[in-house]
Amino acid sequence: MAAASVQPVEWLGDRIRVLDQTRLPGAERSFVCRTPAQVADAIRSLAVRGAPLLGIVAGYGMAIAATGSKARSVAQLQRDLDKAGDLLIRSRPTAVNVRWAVERVLETTRTAAERRSRPATVESVRRAAVAEAMAIAREDRESCRAIGLFGRELVPQGANVLHHCNTGALATGGAGTAQSVITAAHRAGKKIHVWVDETRPVLQGARLTAWELGKLGVPMTLVADSAAGSLMSRGLVDMIVVGADRIAANGDVANKIGTYSLAVLARHHGVPFYVAAPLSTVDPDTRTGKDIVIEERNAKEVVAPMGMAIAPRGTRAANPAFDVTPARLIAAIITDRGVARAPYRTSLRRLEAQG
Numbered sequence: 001m002a003a004a005s006v007q008p009v010e011w012l013g014d015r016i017r018v019l020d021q022t023r024l025p026g027a028e029r030s031f032v033c034r035t036p037a038q039v040a041d042a043i044r045s046l047a048v049r050g051a052p053l054l055g056i057v058a059g060y061g062m063a064i065a066a067t068g069s070k071a072r073s074v075a076q077l078q079r080d081l082d083k084a085g086d087l088l089i090r091s092r093p094t095a096v097n098v099r100w101a102v103e104r105v106l107e108t109t110r111t112a113a114e115r116r117s118r119p120a121t122v123e124s125v126r127r128a129a130v131a132e133a134m135a136i137a138r139e140d141r142e143s144c145r146a147i148g149l150f151g152r153e154l155v156p157q158g159a160n161v162l163h164h165c166n167t168g169a170l171a172t173g174g175a176g177t178a179q180s181v182i183t184a185a186h187r188a189g190k191k192i193h194v195w196v197d198e199t200r201p202v203l204q205g206a207r208l209t210a211w212e213l214g215k216l217g218v219p220m221t222l223v224a225d226s227a228a229g230s231l232m233s234r235g236l237v238d239m240i241v242v243g244a245d246r247i248a249a250n251g252d253v254a255n256k257i258g259t260y261s262l263a264v265l266a267r268h269h270g271v272p273f274y275v276a277a278p279l280s281t282v283d284p285d286t287r288t289g290k291d292i293v294i295e296e297r298n299a300k301e302v303v304a305p306m307g308m309a310i311a312p313r314g315t316r317a318a319n320p321a322f323d324v325t326p327a328r329l330i331a332a333i334i335t336d337r338g339v340a341r342a343p344y345r346t347s348l349r350r351l352e353a354q355g
């Protein structure tokens, strides 16, 4: 499978096919989700992951709820959709794109149901749900492209770029967020090199980003997470770019655990630290990073990553999946509508208003 054609999820009319990312890079296996509960399971298990992709999959989860509902009335269909939405929102709490997508589909179906010109039917509301889910996926492809074009301007010629987690085609509906910045700079002939960190505990960097960048032919070197400080102290990192799972109204950013440590190191060494994300990842209802719920995942991911025990049996472990980087450590937030700089409360709101 060429990275350009990586398709982490595919809509099949009343169900989705999902590429099982937990098995990459060893095996390229996919499976089908036919119910919202199966979609929620796929999200929880990390078979699908990455904030924008989670939004797309949640949208499809709602479309599946609509097409699979046995409702005989629009009101009953709406209740089925509300139930599916609750389930999907609870599947992973930190990435705001899940809630954003669920609410988008619900809003669309409510509007379709309340339309006065031609009375709504169960079928017309179903169609509205499916169309909205497909629009979410389509728009994300364009968002990724825009992020790449805005972001590549910030990448110096010949830069060594450090990247965390996985933010490419596997995590979005297009070329990625932070990874789109990287590939756009590469394609623009900037002769960059990427330090790909492993991203413990479940190695999205080593398993997924190295896989994707390798296929795309972007020069890269895999390093252990703990090598970042040493690389920076030796002048071997010119910039860092990461994605985001939720951006608070003040510009604080929740992203994969380890992001905060990188931002602190970057500040210490004078390395610019950038975040790349679509505006759908900005949550105006979350005032600051303190209000972001951090998902605590199963400790097994720490003591036995990929099923291989690396700690004595019975070792107690904690597994916060994300951390929060305060806005003051972020040089800029690269969005699909332009580059936001501090103060983020104003700059993000301005970009939002452009929409």
Ligand code: MRU
Pocket: 049, 050, 051, 052, 164, 165, 166, 167, 168, 171, 172, 176, 177, 178, 204, 242, 243, 244, 245, 255, 256, 257, 321
């Ligand atoms: O737990 P994951 O793999 O879903 O975490 C993914 C990340 O933290 C990404 O950096 C983030 O979603 C931005 S992706 C485009």
